Amino acid sequence: MKLYFNEKTKAEKDMMRIAELCAKEEKLDPERISISVSFVSKDEIKQLNRDFRNNDKVTDVLSFPQFEKKELKKLNMPEIEIGDVVICMDKVKEQAAEFGHSEERESMYLFTHSVFHLLGYDHMNEADKKVMRAKEEKIMALYSLPKLAKEASKNAYSPYSKYKVGAALLTKCGKIYTGCNIENASYGATICAERTAMVKAISEGCKSFVALAVTDWPCGICRQFMYEFSPDMIVMCKDKEYTLRELLPEGFRLEDK
Numbered sequence: 556m557k558l559y560f561n562e563k564t565k566a567e568k569d570m571m572r573i574a575e576l577c578a579k580e581e582k583l584d585p586e587r588i589s590i591s592v593s594f595v596s597k598d599e600i601k602q603l604n605r606d607f608r609n610n611d612k613v614t615d616v617l618s619f620p621q622f623e624k625k626e627l628k629k630l631n632m633p634e635i636e637i638g639d640v641v642i643c644m645d646k647v648k649e650q651a652a653e654f655g656h657s658e659e660r661e662s663m664y665l666f667t668h669s670v671f672h673l674l675g676y677d678h679m680n681e682a683d684k685k686v687m688r689a690k691e692e693k694i695m696a697l698y699s700l701p702k703l704a705k706e707a708s709k710n711a712y713s714p715y716s717k718y719k720v721g722a723a724l725l726t727k728c729g730k731i732y733t734g735c736n737i738e739n740a741s742y743g744a745t746i747c748a749e750r751t752a753m754v755k756a757i758s759e760g761c762k763s764f765v766a767l768a769v770t771d772w773p774c775g776i777c778r779q780f781m782y783e784f785s786p787d788m789i790v791m792c793k794d795k796e797y798t799l800r801e802l803l804p805e806g807f808r809l810e811d812k
């Protein structure tokens with residue numbers, strides 16, 4: 556994934572992650588995709604909105620896709636420039652205050668929305684809007700998992716190892732469960748962060764997982780525990796993403812035998 560910015564930004568790493576998650580969601584190779592990202596003032600976005608969209612109003616984000624959805628999968632050049640994202644940060648600040656969440660959350664949501672436009676999605680009618688919204692929600696959830704895992708590590712009960720681990724799990728039902736490691740004076744009674752999160756989810760009826768983020772590498776027992784429920788889930792650790800099958804090749808499942 557390549558992002559070309561019109562100015563330096565501290566959001567670069569987060570936007571890169573979002574763009575990669577969106578590309579993967581569409582089964583496109585993130586390595587081949589590039590996007591131009593511009594941060595502009597209210598006046599500039601108003602002008603662009605007027606000139607290109609015939610709408611003489613300030614807006615939060617504008618997307619200029621280069622291709623139609625069906626074209627994207629057929630392209631075979633080494634680098635595909637899928638289009639331009641234009642964001643107005645003054646508008647982001649206003650909306651973040653209005654919705655009562657962080658500027659980071661607002662800008663990442665708008666960026667996700669815009670990238671899906673570049674990937675050929677639209678919200679002209681209710682059905683399309685629903686599809687696009689579900690995609691955005693999934694990406695925002697995946698994006699937030701590592702941060703939630705880190706947050707959850709603060710609750711770790713680890714007086715023996717003094718080692719704090721956190722995990723965050725996204726289930727197929729769209730819910731997020733977090734967990735931390737919980738140790739015990741009887742050492743064998745200790746449970747890892749990943750299993751804490753999974754046990755919480757399973758006990759509430761969510762047995763299928765999309766992804767789990769953990770602040771360290773998952774141990775062998777946790778890999779096997781995940782494998783029982785979702786062998787194809789994504790595992791995020793150490794700033795990288797793996798499929799569970801990569802972390803546990805030939806895992807054990809009774810129904811596979």
Ligand SMILES: [Zn+2]
Pocket residue numbers: 747748749750773774775776777778
């Ligand atoms: Zn473990």
